[in-house]
Amino acid sequence: MNRFPWSIGVACAAAAALLAWGVHALVPAIPLLTAAVALGIIVAQIPAARSAITGPLASGLSVASKRFMRLGIFLLGLKLSLIDIAHLGWLTILLVVVLVLVTFAATYWLGRLARLPHHEPLLIATGFSICGASAIGAMSGVVKARDSEAATPVALVTLCGTLAIGVLPLFWHPLGFTADQFGHWVGASVHDVGQVVATAQLAGSSALAIAVVIKLTRVLMLAPMVSIAALAVHRRDSRSIADADPAVHNLVTAKRPPIVPLFVAGFLLAVAIRSFVPLPELVLSIADVVQTALLAMALFGLGTGVRVRELISTGWRSLLVGLASWALIAVLAYGAVVLS
Template sequence: MWLRGILVAALAAASAWGVHTVAPAVPLLTMAVVLGIVVGQLPAARPALAGALAAGLSVAAKPLMQLGIVLLGLKLSLVDIAALGWVTIATTVAIVLLTFVGTLGLGRWFGLPGHQPLLIATGFSICGASAIGAMSGVVKAKDEETATPIALVTLCGTLAIAVLPLLWHPLGLSALQFGHWVGAGVHDVGQVVATAQIAGSSALAVALVVKLTRVLMLAPIVAVASIVERHRPADAALMATAGSPDARKGLAKRPPIVPLFVAGFIVAMLVRTLIPLPEPVLVAAEVVQTGLLAMALFALGTAVNLVTLMRTGGRPLAVGLLSWVLIAALALGAVHLS
């Protein structure tokens, strides 16, 4: 039943890969999200998206997303991160935490509904749409709650590709400082590559290591969110009828303290750090990981309804743009401290 949706997501991922191959400046994962958003707006496609393809797209958006995040851990070596120095590591962690808390506060101040503040904060502070997908799975966010943050982080990440290079020389940054700024302030890994590569290979290398240090924060932040979710006030209603079958069922559905895919991400990171894996294995893992995330982000993109998004007014867009400015400003400050 789910095979058709999986195949559609795979074809979409292959199409995004093709666009990226022809135009390397277009990040593959960003293209996958945009493709999903475009398909989601087609009146002819909506019945299939909500019907025959729904089960497969749900598998792509959740289990395949989580598997891709586990494989993302193979990109992280604690040795490379340690080589940045403690000042860079400390400022990078501080940027993630301050952006997360600041964006969460902005989302609540603007009155965004449900889990949207949490999801926007996760995406903008850590690693874009992939982080939003990971967090939404832990807090059991509805598709409509996930769609708006995905659209916002895609929009702002795409703006970063165009805007940050224009500010490189006016801000008086060296190539390496520009790479540091991009790695600390741009959302998605693909967007980081597209933005930093114009400053050369050394700037790109710095940007990627700084960016992957931010990705490392995905595990603890999602784990903390999982713990908080287990103790939500909603559980009080269940406790009032603790002996009932419904109460036991509700308690059983609480997320684990450390989600399985987060544990897998940590294990993959430790494997990369401790075991000298052959280059072909790492290349193959990256291809699979990118393909899985592209499929997942296409599936998540199809849930974006631009008409509904426009009806929500400017509040989500305001939160997204303010968060984008916040992380860019914090990252620029960190560049000058390092």
């Protein structure tokens, strides 16, 4: 008897991550994490594979999409230096924060207006405003969303982020941007870090550096947004339990979970270490490889929850919300570049 029933699913996710790396190596314009999500989506559409995904591979894919996602988010903090972010200047930082908050609120409102089910409005808002599929995975873990609930937001943010790689460069010169301004726009409007790199590198190394720092500033917003969501969910659940059974409510309150989820606290700790502790380049390089591998496996797991047929037949409202959010953040990011 297999003492680790999740091992087969994890091995499958690891193989998919390696395959995604191979795709990225052959076609550098395709970000590794985007390739991992896309592979998960493709595999999930194969009837023969679907039975395995929902059967013997299910527990392992769940471990990858939840636990590995949290470990990857923790290590993602080592990419962030508060010193680099401070060099952007207070106005740029303020505009990035406002951009995230406005996009998040507007997308969430659009999702509610479109009557998207369950946690979809929250997850789409998180993915489009902060850092793509990784943010969706982090938020879904906090609000205890099912993998099937995260599937549509992951598919949408992957679709729009991939389109951005080809679409945004077309507007570079018509908008009158310098190379650095284009990098700023890309960092403020594209969802996933890998997609930012693939898009901004066309404008040169200086534009790429600016884009990455702007993007990582948005990533930093993941911690407070997830913590606020965790607190809101806890209060909602407490009220529901209190209405149903006051005795159970008192027991749950006594075992209240932390306001800041453990992996978010670890993310902030990693940011602090990266900012104030001189780490050897070898350590940072190893952490970067491990973080990328963990997130690739996690995103493959999330991708396997996507059912394209169901998305086409019932997800048109979600698609409209995603496209509207994508257009909104591009316009707001343009304004932020002009004002900076």
